[in-house]
Amino acid sequence: MTETAAISNASMIAGDTVLVQFNLNGKDVTVEVQAFSSLAEVLRERLQLTGTKIGCGSAECGACTVHLDGVAVPACVTLAATIDGRSITTIEGLSPDGEPTALQRAFLEGGAFQCGFCTAGMMMSAAALLQRNSCPSDQDIKMALQGNICRCTGYVQIIEAVRKACR
Ligand code: FES
């Protein structure tokens, strides 16, 4: 579906404002958004889910990665108006029961972050990989994380953490 078609499926309520209904971290939500607001902006500024970071704003760094119907996508270039009827998972919803997942424990125990700015996006890309491939190779992990940039930790500990999480 094109973005224009997706927007027209959502409810236009006034001028460039759109009402979207979607599942967010397991709960149905309805939110009024500007037609051209990014999903990342809506998550952070309207829904106070600030775990999703905005770095480049142009699908280059991966800091804003969330799951859209289970697929890792950059929320900074996803129009919020196009997610009507879809399912979004953010880093806040990665562990529905509040207990750290194996992936989160592996990042923590393996020192797979320093400043942490990239970490939510890294985990969301890695979690999407582990959901479709419970035992990925190092090459699979590198491919899954190729859109996620880390400026301070380096990638060795991050790849090791994903590898450990699948054991
Ligand atoms: S902020 Fe979305 S990819 Fe960089």
Ligand code: FES
């Ligand atoms: S931990 Fe700082 S950018 Fe990755």
